[in-house]
Amino acid sequence: MSGYYLLKNGEFAYNKSYSVGYDFGSIKRLDRYPMGALSTLYICFVLKRHESDFIKAYFDSLKWYREIYMISAEGARNHGLLNVPTEEFFDTKHYLPENTDEQRKIANFLIAIDKKIAAQQSLVDNLKKYKRGLLNKVFSNINGNIYPTVYLSEVADFLQGLTYSPSDVSVAGYLVLRSSNIQNGVLSFDDCVYVDKKVDESLQVKCDDVIMCVRNGSKKLVGKTALIPNNMAMTTWGAFMMIIRSKLNDTYIFHYLNSQMFFSQVFKDMGTATINQITKGILNECKLPLPPETARKQISKMLSSFDVKIQNAEICLTTLVELKKALLQQLFI
Structure with a gap:
């Protein structure tokens, strides 16, 4: 060759x-x-x-x-x-360092950290895989039980986001949640935009709202969600986002929106448009099984506890990666 x-x-x-x-x-x-x-x-x-x-x-x-x-x-x-x-x-x-014994000791130490990172990455991947399996089982025939199906619009409201102009952007004011604020299924505040304008109360987030990216140039970002964990003062959401506000007293809807049952209904007819989107009309047609309240709360509690395990495992992974990065910066002149 x-x-x-x-x-x-x-x-x-x-x-x-x-x-x-x-x-x-x-x-x-x-x-x-x-x-x-x-x-x-x-x-x-x-x-x-x-x-x-x-x-x-x-x-x-x-x-x-x-x-x-x-x-x-x-x-x-x-x-x-x-x-x-x-x-x-x-x-x-x-x-x-000229001493090869010293080099070997340093290399062995870093290799040990790499193995720890690989093991932690494997744990995160396996937890996510198991969670997907749980979601698929839950949102089909739940534990073999056949529950009545309802339209998503019967148990949740869909709220369009705030439209604002570049002149509204400020260093302070209302936080506008955008697609970049959703990372790995949770809210992230590394990239924030604020607007200095009056925002109606109906466009302010509430605890247990689900924020979803419904329009984006990248199809892989469309449909990603995060749960609003508490009442966040002076927080709204952008025009390419949507708040899905559950009428149920639990997080069952949030978990449904991350299931294959939901995605298979939403993306079945999506073509190759430049900007992919999920409209209210699409959400109105989505169906989900609706167990009794007691069963819903048990399901929500189980899936939420698993989310916490995944988040803790990811935090540990990030800590290990940052530790190695810091060590590499200090080890070499």
């Missing part, structure tokens, strides 16, 4: 393509396969000395970016590739 580099297991390759979070590309070691073919645009190399696992961790830290910055001319970017001369790349200087 001509025109490619043959990279063997344990060897490294520098990808000069830049992307978000990788302003000067990335260097990775081939681990999963015995060998692989790479474009000649990559810079490939094998170590003469040093612990391979330690060097892998070093390149994950991005501390080597300082050296690449010095040899990549400002503005010398072409089709997403940095202009990094191969000879100058190999002339870069890196400050590493």
Whole structure:
């Protein structure tokens, strides 16, 4: 095979393509396969000395970016590739401990953290998979019981969001919940927009409301939801969002809106429109099983407790990932 580099297991390759979070590309070691073919645009190399696992961790830290910055001319970017001369790349200087025993100890410590992260990620994935199974079981024939079905519009109201202009945006005022405020099924406040205008009481969220993204350029964002956990003062929602306000005294509707039964009804006729959307008309046609109140509350409590388990597992995962990131920044000069 001509025109490619043959990279063997344990060897490294520098990808000069830049992307978000990788302003000067990335260097990775081939681990999963015995060998692989790479474009000649990559810079490939094998170590003469040093612990391979330690060097892998070093390149994950991005501390080597300082050296690449010095040899990549400002503005010398072409089709997403940095202009990094191969000879100058190999002339870069890196400050590493010479003692291989020390390198091995550091590498073993980081490998242990990686294993912990992988195990925690597996736990999160399995919990989510199990939750999907629970939802599918609950919203079909609940425990083998056949409950009457009702239209969603019989047990919930659908409230369209606030329309505002750029001139209304302010540093303070009413918080406008948008699709970016829903992350992994819960509210996130990393990206907030406020408006300085009068908002009618009917357009202010209430505890146990369900906020849903009903219109977006990305189909994968349409239909994602979060539960309003408490009475949030001075909080409304944007025009591409919708509040689904349950008439039932529980969170049963919220869990239904995350089930395959709901999604199969909503997306069955959606085409390839530029902006995908869920309309009131679509929601009016959705049906769901409606158990008696006692059974609904038991179902809601069970599913909500499982959501808490998933959220706690995700928090633990994020903490581990951030811990490793901080360690990598401190380990290398």
